[in-house]
Amino acid sequence: MSALAVTTMIVVCGFVWGGFAVLLARAIGREGAKRRDGRGPER
């Protein structure tokens, strides 16, 4: 693989998969915090 292809792969995959992982981690954290505070979304 060329160095340029490796760089593009790291940037694109990093942004898409990394972005998804960060967002998921944040959602898990926020959900846990809401549960601990007893203020989960009402039905």
Place this chain on the structure above:
Amino acid sequence: MTRPSEVFSSRWGLILATLGMAVGTGNIWRFPRIVATNGGGSFLVAWVVFLLLWSVPLILVEFAFGKRARCGTVGAFARLVGEKRAWMGGWVALCTVGIMFYYSVVAGWCLRYLWAAATGELAARPSGEVWEGFAGSPAAVGTHALALGLAFAVVWFGVRGIERVAKVLIPTLALLVVVLAVRAVTLPGAEAGLDFLFSPDWAALGRVEIWLEALTQNAWDTGAGWGLILTYAVYMRAREDVPLNGFLIGFGNNSVSLLAGIMVLCTVFAINPGARAEIVGAGNEGLTFVWMPQLFARMPGGEWFMILFFLALSFAALTSLISMLELATRVLSDFGLDRRRALVAVGAAGFVFGMPSALSMPFFRNQDWVWALGLMVSGLFFALGARRFGLARLRSEVVNAEGSDLAIGRWWEVLVGVVVPVEAAVLLGWWLWQAGQVKGAWEPLSEFNVGTVALQWGIALAALLAANRWLARRTGGGAAEAAEASGAPPRVLP
């Protein structure tokens, strides 16, 4: 109109169901093909840009509309945008239902090939021969009915049914795609596939077509602007987050697309690099149902990976089909029909109106052209509808309301109010210009041209405009919204 009486039991139920809606066959069979024919790495850059400039802004609009209006597309437009614009919600529903009619045929093809892979039929017979004997035959009507029946059975049990199925199918689908991608990148010669996929051709970024193809891919495979996210948002819990969930859906969907691109292109380059142009140029069905079985057949342990591939494709198709059935059922329920009766009507219509696509490939391709293009108008309607409701109001009262885990800034108003309408107009113009170049461009009964679009859209628009007052009245119109704005107690879900 009947109010929705159910909500998703948890945030994860909503996210998995919505991801199931977004991840469909387009991620697995269209994305790798389009990347391969549009400059690889350069296309990926444009594709990521439009994830942020088209998909995410519209996903947030849909979540906000569904959560605020608590009714399907027709009612949401009538309530939030105005009684005179119920027909715009009708258009959104019509396009997605038009797609549902032939999408259940696609889901049926996936199930047929899953069966053929599992029984060894695909290993014993040339896949091209299997496809030729099956596509457009009465057997395709049977698999169309089977796919529709499976989706029907899930929607029958309401939101809880959709949620339970999504909690099983979507993690399994993600696991299958990861396994297949890992297998593909570990094949000898797969590196050439990665090199092809990620090598940027910077000159290609100066070509308008690359950007338009990237925008089209985002418009078609994230589900933004289809009305499906709005439909699931109807069942959000009262203080559920909108922005973080919206970003998660967009990034989650594109994560699966990227895995599918790696899986397909590495397999092609490792097994049959000489035929790569022919393979990626074979169209969605040609790539998936003719070439992929041949490639798997030449791979060590390929018979097992072929089963996993068609299992993943079937799961992706079914979870999207489920959301389309739910959209149509929700709209009919809003008209006052009992939910299960509405579902029976939708299922029966789906079977009858899907049959022509099952029996005729030219008809299937025509419908795919006409209604998929209509989605760009749907996206435009969502942006215009949000503008009319008031972007600042929608952002402060719904998107950034209590319970939100991210604060969305004014940039979103600019994207929805200006950028998305421009994108939709350019995209529509580009596709229609291309369709205007074919011979007999205005011949209304052609498979792919401007004339067939004008005829079918014209009939649909005339019917919707004629029925607008009735649509608005049946779904509650602007009265409820006006009552809320005047300080009347908000509707609380049971």
